[in-house]
Structure formats: C-alpha cells, structure tokens
Amino acid sequence: MSEAKKIGVLVSGRGSNLQALIDRIEAGKLDVKIAVVISDMPGAFALMRAEKAGIKTLTVNRKSYGDRASFEKAVDAALREAGCELVVLAGFMRILSPAFVAAWPHLIINIHPALLPSFPGLHGQGQAVAYGVKYSGCTVHFVDAGTDSGPIILQKVVPVLDDDTEDSLAERILAKEHEALPEAVELWAQGRLLIEGRKVKIISKK
Numbered sequence: 658m659s660e661a662k663k664i665g666v667l668v669s670g671r672g673s674n675l676q677a678l679i680d681r682i683e684a685g686k687l688d689v690k691i692a693v694v695i696s697d698m699p700g701a702f703a704l705m706r707a708e709k710a711g712i713k714t715l716t717v718n719r720k721s722y723g724d725r726a727s728f729e730k731a732v733d734a735a736l737r738e739a740g741c742e743l744v745v746l747a748g749f750m751r752i753l754s755p756a757f758v759a760a761w762p763h764l765i766i767n768i769h770p771a772l773l774p775s776f777p778g779l780h781g782q783g784q785a786v787a788y789g790v791k792y793s794g795c796t797v798h799f800v801d802a803g804t805d806s807g808p809i810i811l812q813k814v815v816p817v818l819d820d821d822t823e824d825s826l827a828e829r830i831l832a833k834e835h836e837a838l839p840e841a842v843e844l845w846a847q848g849r850l851l852i853e854g855r856k857v858k859i860i861s862k863k
C-alpha cells in the first residue's frame with residue numbers, strides 16, 4: 658500500500674472542521690496524514706484539538722510579521738518543511754494572496770458556509786438568512802486568486818427555515834460541512850478530482 662498523502666490544515670478558531678478530518682482519519686475512513694496544523698491566531702481552540710490528536714502544530718501570528726508577504730512566506734515554509742501536498746483551509750479567516758495561491762496551483766481547498774457563488778466572504782449564513790433564500794448549505798472548492806471563487810468540488814444543501822437566525826442556520830450547515838470537507842479531501846487523495854476550467858469532475862472509483 659502506498660503511503661498516505663500529507664496535508665497541511667490552516668485554521669483560525671474553533672476547529673470543528675479540523676476535528677471532522679481527524680475523526681475520519683482515526684476511524685480509518687480517510688487515508689491522509691495531517692502533517693501540520695497552522696493557526697494565524699495564537700491560542701485557537703483548533704490547536705488544542707490537533708495537539709490532543711498528536712499532530713504537529715504551529716502558530717504563525719500575522720501580527721508578528723510586517724506585511725502579508727512575509728507572513729505567507731512563513732506559512733509556506735512550514736507547509737513545505739512538513740512535506741504537505743495539499744493545503745486545507747478549515748475555518749482559516751484570511752484571504753491568501755495571488756502569489757501564495759499560484760505557489761500551490763489547485764492544491765488549496767476551502768470550506769465555505771454557503772452555496773457559492775451566493776454569499777461569499779464573511780457571515781455566509783447570516784447573508785443567506787437576510788436574503789431570504791429557502792436553501793443554503795456549504796461548498797468545498799479549490800482556491801483561486803479571488804474570494805471564494807475557485808472551482809467547486811462539492812456542495813451540500815440544507816433548508817432555511819422561517820424562524821432561522823444566523824446561528825441556527827450555521828449549526829445546520831456545520832453538520833453538512835463536517836461531511837463535505839472530509840469527503841472532498843478523500844476524493845483528492847484518491848486522485849478522483851479532474852479540473853477542467855471552472856469545472857471539477859469526480860472520476861468514478863476504479
């Protein structure tokens with residue numbers, strides 16, 4: 658059996674999507690190794706989750722760097738040093754520069770709490786409630802130079818209820834995020850994502 662592919666996970670906060678990846682790996686249902694978890698926020702709860710699972714962690718505090726380029730250089734160096742082949746943004750709340758994205762071509766994936774291209778940016782769930790849509794959900798996509806605009810890998814849908822608040826909808830969407838992100842990483846690890854322009858085709862299992 659070939660060795661599991663190594664991924665790096667970038668986080669900023671709570672880390673429940675990171676936990677979903679850890680749980681799937683520990684259950685033997687996701688054949689990747691998380692080589693490093695990097696947080697831009699010191700003390701992020703996600704770091705604790707990673708440590709508990711015996712995963713190497715690192716804080717690269719944006720405030721310790723003069724500009725975005727030097728901050729990203731440190732993140733890039735840490736990912737490469739750990740041997741990462743894919744970068745997973747799991748609640749990472751910074752926009753990566755076009756230069757960083759170009760250095761990881763179609764090798765960065767992000768989870769977003771809305772059905773893109775609707776409601777990109779911050780508070781995707783609150784935007785959906787305010788707009789009055791009847792369905793929302795989550796999107797896993799490859800990262801390109803825009804904001805939440807890269808080729809879509811998969812989406813999961815939830816209903817929006819009349820009395821939903823941003824928080825209640827976020828909770829319903831989060832349960833789907835925890836399925837979607839590990840699924841997408843698994844498809845990537847199995848070499849089953851074929852990118853043709855904006856489209857990502859899922860190749861069936863051999």
Ligand code: GAR
Pocket residue numbers: 669670671672673674675703747748749750768769770778779780781831834
């Ligand atoms: C998740 O809902 C994720 O989709 C969202 O932040 C939350 C992180 O939760 N990401 C974005 O909004 C990125 N634009 P987590 O830290 O518990 O995984």
